[in-house]
Amino acid sequence: MSIVTIPIVNKNYQMGCEDGQEERLMELGRIVDARAREILDKIGPLPENSLLATLCIVLADGVHNRPVAAATEADLREILARIREIKHKIGA
Numbered sequence: 397m398s399i400v401t402i403p404i405v406n407k408n409y410q411m412g413c414e415d416g417q418e419e420r421l422m423e424l425g426r427i428v429d430a431r432a433r434e435i436l437d438k439i440g441p442l443p444e445n446s447l448l449a450t451l452c453i454v455l456a457d458g459v460h461n462r463p464v465a466a467a468t469e470a471d472l473r474e475i476l477a478r479i480r481e482i483k484h485k486i487g488a
Contacts, residue, residue: 404429405436405447431455 400418402409402425413421432451436442442450467475 400425402428405432407444428455 397412398415398418400411400413400421402411402422404425409425411421411425428451431454432447435447435450435454439450
């Protein structure tokens with residue numbers, strides 16, 4: 397497990413992730429930071445808890461309104477292989 401420091405609006409947050417996922421987590425942090433800064437630019441300064449709530453709603457709205465892509469046959473094979481791998485690891 398790795399620990400990554402994610403800066404969001406001038407505050408650093410320590411977050412854990414699986415080894416090898418550090419860059420992905422940092423990229424996600426950059427996305428969150430950018431969205432938080434957009435919110436602050438549009439509506440002005442907010443207390444941290446209000447910014448967090450607003451940011452969550454904005455990000456959830458983006459996820460909710462995103463078009464759903466159909467899984468390809470290759471995607472389904474990969475998912476099935478991962479399920480089998482997990483099943484084997486847990487001994488089921």
